[in-house]
Amino acid sequence: ETGVTQSPTHLIKTRGQQVTLRCSSQSGHNTVSWYQQALGQGPQFIFQYYREEENGRGNFPPRFSGLQFPNYSSELNVNALELDDSALYLCASSLPLGQRGYEQYFGPGTRLTVT
Amino acid sequence: AQKVTQAQTEISVVEKEDVTLDCVYETRDTTYYLFWYKQPPSGELVFLIRRNSFDEQNEISGRYSWNFQKSTSSFNFTITASQVVDSAVYFCALGNFNKFYFGSGTKLNVKP
Numbered sequence: 001e002t003g004v005t006q007s008p009t010h011l012i013k014t015r016g017q018q019v020t021l022r023c024s025s026q027s028g029h030n031t032v033s034w035y036q037q038a039l040g041q042g043p044q045f046i047f048q049y050y051r052e053e054e055n056g057r058g059n060f061p062p063r064f065s066g067l068q069f070p071n072y073s074s075e076l077n078v079n080a081l082e083l084d085d086s087a088l089y090l091c092a093s094s095l096p097l098g099q100r101g102y103e104q105y106f107g108p109g110t111r112l113t114v115t
Numbered sequence: 116a117q118k119v120t121q122a123q124t125e126i127s128v129v130e131k132e133d134v135t136l137d138c139v140y141e142t143r144d145t146t147y148y149l150f151w152y153k154q155p156p157s158g159e160l161v162f163l164i165r166r167n168s169f170d171e172q173n174e175i176s177g178r179y180s181w182n183f184q185k186s187t188s189s190f191n192f193t194i195t196a197s198q199v200v201d202s203a204v205y206f207c208a209l210g211n212f213n214k215f216y217f218g219s220g221t222k223l224n225v226k227p
Contacts, residue, residue: 103162108158
């Protein structure tokens with residue numbers, strides 16, 4: 001186990017709704033990244049948070065937003081859900097660049113289904 | 116553009132065979148990191164290895180070995196004497212300071 005936890009495990013939402021996913025990072029890790037993994041594909045980088053600030057973002061629209069808290073836990077919020085948002089959402093925690101160079105440790109993921 | 120290509124979608128081998136998983140990457144960055152992850156059927160991604168762009172030394176860890184060649188932008192992964200427990204999807208990934216790119220993965224089936 002990596003020590004990274006995510007909640008909930010599974011979630012079913014309706015198109016147009018909003019969802020919040022949560023992640024607790026491994027102890028001592030101050031960097032959190034979020035990924036979307038559609039079925040049969042590789043994880044797609046959504047964004048990264050370091051010390052409560054977003055410091056990197058992939059090609060995702062603004063309706064994907066996040067937060068990082070002082071204890072380094074994090075939330076991913078998705079507004080106006082679309083059917084294509086159905087995927088496994090993965091959270092990964094790590095130390096920042098220069099400290100063991102981004103060995104990311106992943107949580108088990110949240111399976112989101114949008115109907 | 117940053118990109119990772121894993122051309123092998125699925126590979127099937129018989130236990131004890133050696134198998135190499137290919138990874139080709141594209142980046143304009145001079146400093147970057149390469150990774151391999153394993154995703155077993157349970158779904159959780161497991162970190163296997165990280166290399167930085169300045170270290171082309173190959174690495175061996177038990178039955179696993181990695182060959183990093185900057186000249187061909189490749190970071191290949193070899194499993195020697197494969198076992199059924201090696202069956203999983205393997206992802207190669209490229210990272211720089213604050214962005215990461217995963218390949219589409221190679222599904223490895225090891226048959227007894």
